[in-house]
Amino acid sequence: MSYDELADLYALQYENYADDLDFYARLAERHGGPVLELGAGQGRVAAHLARRGVEVWALEPSAAMRARGEAATRGLAMRWIAGDMRDFELGRRFPLVIAPFNALMHLYTLADQNAALAGVARHLEAGGVFAFDLYNPLLIRADGALRLEGRYGAAEVYYRQEHRPEAQRLLTHYVLDETGPDGALRRRHHTLDQRYFTRYEVERWLAAAGLSGRLTGGFRGEPYEARRPIMVWTARRVS
Ligand SMILES: C[S@@+](CC[C@H](N)C(=O)[O-])C[C@H]1O[C@@H](n2cnc3c(N)ncnc32)[C@H](O)[C@@H]1O
Incomplete structure (x- = not known):
């Protein structure tokens, strides 16, 4: 689906959503930049990292989302890329790739999911980390x-x-x-x-691409439990 028609509504709903910002900022400070964000939207997370001095490459297919993001991050160390996470080649590797706030829930088929994860694996440095959060389907x-x-x-x-x-x-x-x-x-x-993704589906998906995933139930390392609203994953390349 395209976010073009959702861009105005998204800005109203989430411009102040901040639960995840410290989590991604801590990872970026630990692993260094540049950080690649997949599905960067209006730059909510990217701008937060860039303001802390971490360079961010922001991949986003929706022109309307990108336009808002570009306006919000003017002057920061950021590169916006019009692109699709199912098919991208940026010509370099990254120590950290992130997909915050359910961006991966727009991978609708197994082919979409495999193509996106192959792209992530191709763009991760040795020892690099792929971090993302997803809605917990047990709470639907x-x-x-x-x-x-x-x-x-x-x-x-x-x-x-x-x-x-x-x-x-x-x-x-x-x-x-x-x-x-x-x-x-x-x-x-x-x-x-x-x-939506289930827990062990994600684990297998990551493992098939040579990544080992660690799951928590929140942005402060809370244990994953059925009642937690989100799944927070950090994955490393193991092969
Ligand atoms: C829920 S928003 C999250 C935006 C941003 N990461 C944030 O945390 O505010 C999901 C984003 O993923 C983008 N998206 C959807 N399909 C995509 C695809 N195939 N490749 C890359 N991004 C995609 C949407 O355009 C949208 O901006």
């Missing part, structure tokens, strides 16, 4: 109800989740309402399509 509660997510300025954002377990897909249908000065309602719809 898609009862079909429409819920208010929040009010962002003049906009009210509602969402409804649809679970397609046979395809490991989670669809989030957003409704974005804005009421004009004349009282007229402007309503927009957007759908976020995510393919």
